[in-house]
Amino acid sequence: MEFFIQILIAAVAMGTPLLFATLGGVISERAGVINLGMEGLMLVGALVAFVVMLNTGNYFYAVAAAAFASGIVSMIHGIVCLMLRASQIASGLALTFFGTGLSGLFGDKLMGETVEPLSRIPIPGLHTIPVLGPVLFNQDVIVYFSYICVALSWWLLFKTRIGLNIRSIGEAPEVCDSLGLSVLSYRFFAVVGGGMLIGIGGAYFPLALTPFWVDGITAGRGWIAVALVIFAFWDPLKALGGAYLFGLALALELRLQILGIDMSPYFLKMLPYVLTILVLTLVTIRNNRRGIQVMPAALGKVFFRGEKH
């Protein structure tokens, strides 16, 4: 039982950066903008969080600075693909290379520095619940903050006027435009806001998981998050489940070995991606039968104001 709980604790820890990045991706893509720059944004967030933590010793400043910095960097994505109308795919990829290079350049001087990792704070009353208590309610503050972010982004997207507008713009920007909504400003804010969440996901690495700086500290998690956004069907609540499921896959790969279960590492490594393709296929088939479209209809499409169709 102890062993089982340890697996789940590790799954939540591994899933938390994925969760933030996925939420960021969901918000951006709901407004119709693909962000393939997640890996780069996470690295920028990780670097800035580490530097600020090193200099101030304050976790709050570190997280805020990470969000701010990756928000600024995602503005580049916004300007390039919204205002200059370049390809979102190309701009996103460029953002990844940019973030990777930038963090490597400035991280060069940080080798050997370490910070104190976040400690776990049990939530009174809740942490004694069997299984769920130690797994969900004996974590660090960033994990608790991720729960709030899930709830907030779900509420924002599905329960508010702003969310309705964001989703509508992701479906039919021309219609929204004719109704007087500013497509570009909504999209810009979705990209920047999403980028800030992605940066917090990156910040989780040096603040909690690996409290030092090494180049490429996120080791490709940004790409898993790109898949997770699709896996979660652009829904913050499903993102929660998806991120923990993928975190579980990462944690299981190691624990299955302890149990002496010989499972191919290649199989476990491809699991997140296979699951994404599988779920996408199944749900698409089901939805096609019912005539529902889940993917934002205008996702990735360049919006030209006043263009006739």
Added chain:
Amino acid sequence: MRKLISIIISTTLTMLLVGGSAWAAKPSVGFIYVGPVGDGGWTHAHDLGRKALEEAGHKTYFVESVPEGSSEGPILKMARKADIVFTTSFGFMDPTLKVSKKFPDKTFLHCSGFKQSKNMGNYFGRMYQAKYLAAIIAGGMSKKGRIGIVGSQPIPEIIRHINAITLGAQQSNPNIEVEVLWINSWFDPAKESDAAQALIDNGADVIVTMADSPATVQTSKKNGVYAIGNDTDMAIYGKEAHLTAAVWNWDVYYLEAVKSVENGTWKAGSHWWGLDSGIVGLTSFHPDVPQSLIVQMNREKGRILSGTMDVFDHGFTKQDGTRVTKPLNDGEMLGMMYYVKGIISKVPSG
């Protein structure tokens, strides 16, 4: 008159050419790295070697984080500008071979592989000797009698190192148990850290890593257990935990190899340098390590240095109980795909 001018011009040109080659700058050197130079481990160690070349007056180039699966392009581009190209990961072997045939006037050196051509050689160090010595310290420092190893990719090189660690630890603690967890990656700090945590939770009190980042040292520090660093000195990431590290000193080899190319004495071949060359070694020890243990380690070190003993030449028992009595040759060591007795995990079937 015109003839005279043309003679003068051609003589000048010839002199320039001859003189130019005689005064030519030292050969330029390019490196293809599998990880980022700031990984604090494997690639960082190679990059220290590159910096030594730079200091010796060579123009150097490098590309970092080159995926093993798509390395041919970067190697090709490097071959266009550098005279000597070092490719520093096992998976770069076949692409290096392919590119070496397209650039017969350049020299290619591939780290840790075995394929060669007229202008491509291999090089590596007998890291297993340093791991063996480090493990003597690890075995002696484990109170619970259990060492946890964070494995990177399950290939013969790493399995050889794990076996050397087990045999070394048995020198100071004959009943030592060794558990191995594979992260199936060369570099993934979060997963390395999680693997170390899982091993510690399962009873290990000395963690040895085969992966490239210092994450395991940091995790060991957090849990109050000891760790052995990999490839570069990782003490700065947790000196409370860091017993010692088995490290690469690539500058020893790089300076020598580049010099031989410069002098025209280089020949394709396989260089597998040992502890005696200084290419591998140990860093300074944790203050907790008792003098008696260091003496024991030094005795073994002396035997390896004098050539009276090597790790796999004086008999050992495989995990399945079969006894190996004949000394292993390099080929057998390069193809090692089994564990020795003392390791409680199983070799992954992949």
